[in-house]
Structure formats: C-alpha cells, structure tokens
Amino acid sequence: MTIFIFQKSQKLIKWFVFLYSRKTNLLFFYRWIFFVLQFLMSEAGASGGCSPDGRDKYLQQLAQNHDSMFCVEPLKWCPHLEGSVKPVPDNGLDTSHPCVTCGDTTENWVCLTCYKVFCSRYVNEHMVEHNKAEQDHHLTLSYADMSIWCYDCGQYLDNPILYPARDAACKHKFKE
Template sequence: MANQASSSSTALEVLIEDEEFLYGAESGWVEARTSCDHLASLSSDLVHIPTPETPCNRCHNPSENWLCLCCKEVLCSRFVNKHMLEHYQKVNHCLALSYSDLSIWCFSCDAYLDAQAILQLHPVYETAYILKFGQAPPFPTTDNQAEASTSGN
C-alpha cells in the first residue's frame, strides 16, 4: 500500500512540475485573440441577425450551428455536417459565431476571438446574447467607460 501511495504522489509531482500541462495546451484551454486581421470582412449589419434557434441552411440541423459574420448565413459545425467549414473553404468567409456558446472563431487565424475585447464584435455578440438569454451581456467596463457613465456623458 505504501508503494502505491509513493508512486501516486510521484506522478502528481510530475504533473505539478509540468506547468505546460497545468496552464497550456495539455489542458485543452486556449486563450482567445484580442485582435484579428480579418475584421474588415464583417457584415455591415450585425445587429439584425437570425435567432440562435435557426437551423442550418443546408441540412436543417437544429443545433450546433454557427452564424457567418460576413454574410449572416447559418450553417452547422464541423461536428455535425461541416457546412460552416465548407462555406469558409468555398467563399473564404472566415469569421463565425457559435450559437452554442457564443464564441467567435476566425478560420483564417485558426483561433477564437475575444468578443469582449474586440470592439467591432460587440454589436453581434450583444445581439446574439440578448437573443439567447433575454438580457444584455455583462461587458467589462474600462475606467473611461465608468467615468463617462457616472458623469452623465
């Protein structure tokens, strides 16, 4: 029994010493980007978007759907029938919002984008959040925003 406890604690010590395991790729956690060179391809009207319940325009799948932020087409994820991925490959529309968790993905950057940090994404994120949850999202406020709201500007 003492031998088992010794080997278990040794394995735990190895994991704790491996910071990459705890804080990086091994954990499956990724940090969203706070900038993207492809934001110019965003639709000019992202306040008027289909609801989160909209099925895939191609296969009519009711869940795991994404909103193309370039043309506002709703298509299913790579875990269903890959219609959003095919859309990107065919027409190069690289920005999409997941209706499942409201994350935003750039296919060209191969990365998630931080919708709260990137001002150009605020309108679509806020609209999708309201459509999904019935209230405005809790955007973090900066000192300048807090000062403006308290001064009445």
C-alpha cells in the same frame, strides 16, 4: 541553466542515497562530493558557453508551452477582423436558426460576413464548407456558446469589433 543543474542534481542525489545505503566509508563519500561539485561546475560552464542560444530555445519552448496551456484563451486581434465583419442585420440574429444546408439545429454558427447560419464541424461541417467556398468570410459566431472563431487563423477571438454581433445573439438567446 538552473533547471539543467537541478535535473543533474536529482540524479546525483539518487547516487548519494545509493552510496549511503551501502554504508560506504566516509572518505569515499567525500570524494564523491568533490567529484559531484566538479561535475556541476563543468556542466554550468558548458551550458553557459552557449547561453544565448540555449536561453532562446528555452524561452521559445516556454512560450510554446504557454500557448498550449492557454489554447482556449481568445486572441485580441487577427488580420481578418477588419473588413470581413459586416454590420448585424436590422432584424437581429435568430440563434435558433437551423443550418441553411442541412436543417440541423443542434450546434450552429453564423458567418459574420454574410450572416448565413451553418452547422459545426461536429455535425455536418457546413460552416467549414462555407469558409472554403467563400474565401473572404473568415469569422463566425457560435450560437451554442457565443464564442467567435476565425477559420483562417484557427483561433478564438475577442475584440470590440465583434461585440455588436455577439450582443445581438445574446439578446435573442437569453431574451435580454
């Protein structure tokens, strides 16, 4: 509601400036102020009447904006975390491993269920294909930037369940 009034006020301020610039006589100017006040009161009343709906819509919009503003912020949890993340193989992870389908080495992901390595959607989409072929393999770790992506949620994730895999990859990549 406040924002609504603010937007309206901006329009009205423009009118004031316009009227002032025309050197309108003072009486006319005061009548305008009266009109403006009436107008503002009626607007406030109108939106106040439907405030629960209006407010909910506003909050929803705010939440959506918030989501898009922080779209790279990883989720703390997703329904695919439990069950699909298998223990890291004993011999660790090889972050220089090529895509098992096309052999590309530029931008690969490792599946956290079967630990096979496939290339990204920006190379030949072999991890995308793997996710479609293996319906219960959801989570992947990027050998490029160590981010973890859930193909089924379309979101980055950050949860302690994923740390052993990420640590193993970091250990290999940065020779920690």
